[in-house]
Amino acid sequence: MTPPVAVAVERLSKVWPDGIKALDDVSLEVREGEFLAVLGLSGSGKSTLLRCINRLVDPTEGKISIFGRDVTGAEGADLRALRREVGMIFQQFNLVKRHTVRDNVLSGALGRTGTLRSLLLLFPEADRAEAQACLERVGMGDRGDSRADALSGGQQQRVAIARALMQRPKLILADEPVASLDPALRNSVMRHVEALNREEGITVICSLHDLDLMKRYATRAVALREGKLVAEGKPEEFDLPTLRSIYGEEAEFGFEAAS
Amino acid sequence: MRRAAPPPPGPGARLLALVVDAALLATFLLMGELLVRALVFPMQEGTLRTAQEILEKLHYAVLGGAGLLLALAWNGAAGLVGGTPGQAFAGALPQEPAERPWDRTLRGWFTLLFVELTFFTGWLVTEVDLGTFFTNFEKASGVLRGLLHPSGAVLFEGLILLAQTLFLAFMATAFSIPIAFVLSFAAARNLTRESTAAKVVYTALRTLMNLTRAVEPLVWALVFISWVGIGPFAGVLALWVHSVASLVKLYSESIESIDRGPMDAIKATGAGTLQVLRYGVVPQVIPPFLSFTIYRWDINVRMSTIIGFVGGGGIGYILKPRVDLGEWGEVGTLVLLIAVAVWVMDLVSARIRERIV
Numbered sequence A: 001m002t003p004p005v006a007v008a009v010e011r012l013s014k015v016w017p018d019g020i021k022a023l024d025d026v027s028l029e030v031r032e033g034e035f036l037a038v039l040g041l042s043g044s045g046k047s048t049l050l051r052c053i054n055r056l057v058d059p060t061e062g063k064i065s066i067f068g069r070d071v072t073g074a075e076g077a078d079l080r081a082l083r084r085e086v087g088m089i090f091q092q093f094n095l096v097k098r099h100t101v102r103d104n105v106l107s108g109a110l111g112r113t114g115t116l117r118s119l120l121l122l123f124p125e126a127d128r129a130e131a132q133a134c135l136e137r138v139g140m141g142d143r144g145d146s147r148a149d150a151l152s153g154g155q156q157q158r159v160a161i162a163r164a165l166m167q168r169p170k171l172i173l174a175d176e177p178v179a180s181l182d183p184a185l186r187n188s189v190m191r192h193v194e195a196l197n198r199e200e201g202i203t204v205i206c207s208l209h210d211l212d213l214m215k216r217y218a219t220r221a222v223a224l225r226e227g228k229l230v231a232e233g234k235p236e237e238f239d240l241p242t243l244r245s246i247y248g249e250e251a252e253f254g255f256e257a258a259s
Numbered sequence B: 001m002r003r004a005a006p007p008p009p010g011p012g013a014r015l016l017a018l019v020v021d022a023a024l025l026a027t028f029l030l031m032g033e034l035l036v037r038a039l040v041f042p043m044q045e046g047t048l049r050t051a052q053e054i055l056e057k058l059h060y061a062v063l064g065g066a067g068l069l070l071a072l073a074w075n076g077a078a079g080l081v082g083g084t085p086g087q088a089f090a091g092a093l094p095q096e097p098a099e100r101p102w103d104r105t106l107r108g109w110f111t112l113l114f115v116e117l118t119f120f121t122g123w124l125v126t127e128v129d130l131g132t133f134f135t136n137f138e139k140a141s142g143v144l145r146g147l148l149h150p151s152g153a154v155l156f157e158g159l160i161l162l163a164q165t166l167f168l169a170f171m172a173t174a175f176s177i178p179i180a181f182v183l184s185f186a187a188a189r190n191l192t193r194e195s196t197a198a199k200v201v202y203t204a205l206r207t208l209m210n211l212t213r214a215v216e217p218l219v220w221a222l223v224f225i226s227w228v229g230i231g232p233f234a235g236v237l238a239l240w241v242h243s244v245a246s247l248v249k250l251y252s253e254s255i256e257s258i259d260r261g262p263m264d265a266i267k268a269t270g271a272g273t274l275q276v277l278r279y280g281v282v283p284q285v286i287p288p289f290l291s292f293t294i295y296r297w298d299i300n301v302r303m304s305t306i307i308g309f310v311g312g313g314g315i316g317y318i319l320k321p322r323v324d325l326g327e328w329g330e331v332g333t334l335v336l337l338i339a340v341a342v343w344v345m346d347l348v349s350a351r352i353r354e355r356i357v
Ligand SMILES: Nc1ncnc2c1ncn2[C@@H]1O[C@H](COP(=O)(O)OP(=O)(O)OP(=O)(O)O)[C@@H](O)[C@H]1O
Pocket: A016, A017, A018, A020, A021, A022, A040, A041, A042, A043, A044, A045, A046, A047, A048, A049
């Protein structure tokens, strides 16, 4: 029995005002519990696709729904309610640098906190306890009082994961979450994303450059090239000819010699 | 990336080029006439005429028309003799086969001559008189002697009014902070892109603030003196209006330069507009806001002395009558007090701003 559909993208296109077609008629379906990797060269439209799903970017054409609810037409309070269920992790971490780690994690609860309280950073005790639990999950339980910009990149990304977790999301969008980290640190961050997927059943859509990471963490992958969906399959199905069709004939792959 | 040839200049740019050229050429001809009149017939009718008299005699209509005709001719013949300065200004230069050095173009020579002519015309119009400047010094020495021998008579009163000046500047700044803070979000382009209503508010607010800032605080002081009467409160209001306008500009420019990332991240949590501003924008702009505010207080201290001259309270208020009466010793004391206060403010504000950023 296949799990229900988490995200349905139908014939999605995005044309930027300067005429660049970042997404061109993309359709895909993600089932609950999947860890979907999105591959593609720089500029192929990965970020645009992810940002359309939580409407940080408004698509030009097409339709997206998450958990059966329409995203593309949602406005105001409906849109905010949808976003609440979707955590997002960014390549540049995007923490509020001058806030403490704890306040950063608490900001994941903004969608369910009254405006006045949140403007004064007065979160209920229950949320504070939950934030602490989220921090402990990512191994940052003792850093709650540090300022966010005092942390290393890997630590900041873990805090960002805790912030997403604080949303109690059903879906996580991760836009190249480890691309600005040292290769040695990448697994320490990816493992936390994987844990949310495996242990909490949170659906993950994660854009990645790194094919080894894709093979290790994803349950399925799709690839974009110049805004078009050009490949789709299990990680192990991404063989040399497929990769060439994604990255071009000139590309070189580390495992090429071995295969 | 795809790169197309630049589009040919539209009618708007061509019209702008023509208007600029007509203005430049007419000004050029008028400056020429002024020089000829001043240098070739200086002694006509017995006296050397003043600049104003000459300016009143120039043939504005004729030379204005001539400028327009020349501009039309040059714009028409731009293909032959090279682009016009107006075309360069409007970004509507014709395609030239090769980039030529400026001294090989008509435009370059015209610009050079124009600048030189402006200098000589300026000399005449502002009635520069080096002879008097170098020979008539002793008339000013009384003033300087007074300034260098400050009298103690106004020291106490001066100090008290100096304190009033500092408070005046402080209150003007304090009143302007909350208003400028709120308005600056609506005057920041990056926050007002999403809806048409927001864009309208942005444009209206920017225009209003630019107009407000264009009016000198001295003029605002006159307005408020007739409104609330002579005294420091009028000065506070005058500086307040000007401070709001300039802080909105400075604040909104720092909002425009924030990192968008945290804003996106907060938006992605499902936060509302106010929450996005509070978490995604405000923490990033607090240091520049503080710095600009202190800078503004510093400027207000300087301005409040001038505002006192017209009745806006503070130390400038007692300075004016002493200047009129020629009591240079007392003027010296007051000027010294102002100089010290401005100097100290300058140091303190620079130091605090260094620490913040
Ligand atoms: N805000 C924007 N305005 C205009 N064009 C944009 C904008 N964001 C992205 N683009 C363009 O859309 C195309 C796809 O960009 P996108 O950021 O989605 O690619 P990406 O696959 O995420 O690349 P990268 O690996 O570099 O992050 C690019 O050509 C880019 O220049």
